Amino acid sequence: MFQSARIKLTARYLLIIMIVSLLFSFAIYSGINVELNRFERLQKLRLNQLGQAGQAIIIQPSDPQMGVRGQTIQRVLIPPPDYIDPEIVNHARTRIILILVMINLSILFFSGIAGYILAGQTLQPIQEMMDEQNRFVTDSSHELRTPLTALRSEIEVHLRDKKLTLAATKALLESNLEEVKNLQRLSDNLIRLTQYESNPIAEKFEKVSLTAIVEDAVKKVLPLAKNKKITIKQQLPDVSFEGNSATLSELFVILLDNAIKYSEPKTIIEVTGQRTDHHLKVEVTDHGMGIDAKDLPFIFGRFYRTDKSRTQSQTQGYGLGLSIAKQIVERHHGTISANSVPQQGTTFTIQLPLKHPSALL
Known part of the structure; x- marks a missing residue:
């Protein structure tokens, strides 16, 4: 389907380019042809006006010392006017047509290659979006x-x-x-x-407390943690920043729930934070099975779960949590990443701006 659409788009590009090129070629040829005809007519007109070659002209030389004017007739030969042979004009027209044809063929060839490349670049985002939709379905x-x-x-x-x-x-x-x-x-x-x-429009941002948001998230996942006898430790700075408390609470619920699911019983989950000049850095660290390096680039994709999480941990979930978490972070103009060591644990790192970018303008 993509290849067929690409060829059709290339053909449309070529059609438009060749129509423009042929119109310009026709205009150029018409202009040159008009000038050749005009030049040929002027040459004929000049010949008719001057008459035959060798026309006599009377010249009257004078002698200033004697005060007498002599009358002597001298014949002066006037060279015939330059005249272009009609065969030469026709040959020039043929050469011009041949040159224009070669130029248009070259345009056709190179435009075909360029159009095919451009069509691929134009359709690539559409193809990726369709592939993403198909994968989603x-x-x-x-x-x-x-x-x-x-x-x-x-x-x-x-x-x-x-x-x-x-x-x-x-x-x-x-x-x-x-x-x-x-x-x-x-x-x-x-x-x-x-x-x-x-919906790219972010929620209403306001001053929120990092400690309050994390504590609210901890309360929601505390029953799950108690079932596995997991302790959640917090070491956060007392800092406020601009954000949406509801979605940020959901963000930390997702990360904590994910950490509890893939942690061994009687382990510790750590939530730490650090403030810089313009950003807030928060890390959620568990001591579970970890994630293989080959899986890390894909964990924020929809429905993605590693083989270990499917077979060994027997955890429930559909692989949508981290995708939602990434969307929340991006709507806050932040970043989220993960580092993991298999059989030792995983750390999710979130960086959020202290102020909404529009407030800095």
Whole structure:
């Protein structure tokens, strides 16, 4: 599809260029032809005016000393006027046409190459966007199919059980309810991520406290941490900066939830901060399984999860959290990165400006 569109766009480029080139060539040839015809007519007119070559002209020399004027006729030969042979004019016209044809063929060749390259560059962002949309639809379908398949399998198994008891039915409903919650969580994350990506307008920024935001996020994930006996330690400066408290709280909930999921029980998660002249640096460090170096460039992509997180940790999630976190940071004009050592832990580093860029103008 991309190649076909590229060829069609190249053909349109060539059509426009060749129309312009042919129009200019026609104008140039017409102008030169008019001048050749005019020059030929002027030469003929000059010949008719002067008459034949060798026309006699009377010259009257005088003798000033004798005071007598003599009358002597002298014949002066006037050279014939320059005249262009019609065959030479026609040959010049033919040469001009040949030169213009060669120029247009060269334009056609080089414009074809340049147009093909330009068409590729023009369509490349569209192709990337379409590929991203296709991946998004494919990944979404895959993630939706997983809980739906689990729901269907459990229901079919229990329907075939002729001795289904009330307790088994209750357990089935509880399991189904959990899968429905997972589906709802997935749909909510998809909607939120789509809103962040499609709406470039940031939320209303105001003065917020880093300590208050992190403490609010810690409260929300504290039950998960207690279940794994994980301790969350904070070492943050008392600093205020411009941001949106709701989305920033969501950012730290995502990072802390991610750290708890992939940390070993009875470990420590550290949240540290440091202020510079114009930025705020916050690090969230866990002591879990870590991430392989080959996976680090892709962890902020939608639905991306490493093999270890799928097979060994048995954690629940759809790989959307870090994508949402990146969108939140970027809407605050900041950056987020990750460093990890396998089997030792991962550190997520966030850098945010203390003031909104528009306030600095």
